[in-house]
Amino acid sequence: MEKKTFTEKFDDFMMKDSTFILLVMGAAAAIFAGTYMFIKFGTGAFNEISIVAMLTDGMGSGDYAAAAGFAAGFLIARILEGPLVGLMDIGGSLMTGVGIGIPAVFLSMGWKFPFSNFFAALVVGAGIGITIGIIIMVIRKVVPEGMAVGGTSIMMGAGNAVGRYLAPLIVIAAAQYNVYAGIGAVIGAAIFYKWGKETTGGAILGAMILGAIFLK
Structure with a gap:
């Protein structure tokens, strides 16, 4: 075995x-x-x-x-x-x-x-x-x-399709909140794009990680 x-x-x-x-x-x-x-x-x-x-x-x-x-x-x-x-x-x-x-x-x-x-x-x-x-x-x-x-x-597919276009909005929102969160969102989105994954997830994770590290 x-x-x-x-x-x-x-x-x-x-x-x-x-x-x-x-x-x-x-x-x-x-x-x-x-x-x-x-x-x-x-x-x-x-x-x-x-x-x-x-x-x-x-x-x-x-x-x-x-x-x-x-x-x-x-x-x-x-x-x-x-x-x-x-x-x-x-x-x-x-x-x-x-x-x-x-x-x-x-x-x-x-x-x-x-x-x-x-x-x-x-x-x-x-x-x-x-x-x-x-x-x-x-x-x-x-x-x-x-x-x-x-x-x-159909409902699941529609939600996933719409979610693909949220990354730019997340980057903008993160940058408005904190410059470090904005940079993290950009880096995260770029990494996920390189991996062939959804950039929305990368933007969210990147913003959370850098935003938490440099949280004031």
């Missing part, structure tokens, strides 16, 4: 259903804890400003309908979509759904425990992540292999 290399063993581990559930659990725990940090200290939410603003409005008015309806709807759609197209939209399912939608639902119901402390937020987030991971795996096992799902592949 041929002995597997470390890379092959790592690939096998990453392709397991249980590993996927663990990854979702970790991401959900971190995102939910980030929302706790935002509620407690006003910073830390993993989402766009406009979506976080829905939660902020709810915290001020006590009406969480907008945040819960919008973000929780995203979560449900992405959970159903993920197993069918083979891709999980982390932004819609976890960052928006777990980070904004579920907290809004909890707060609207008066559940304070998930936001009582950082550890509680991590545990609740991990529980949410495990649940989401299991649901996705169950759907993936139940749906017949090769089943075509109308609209989902």
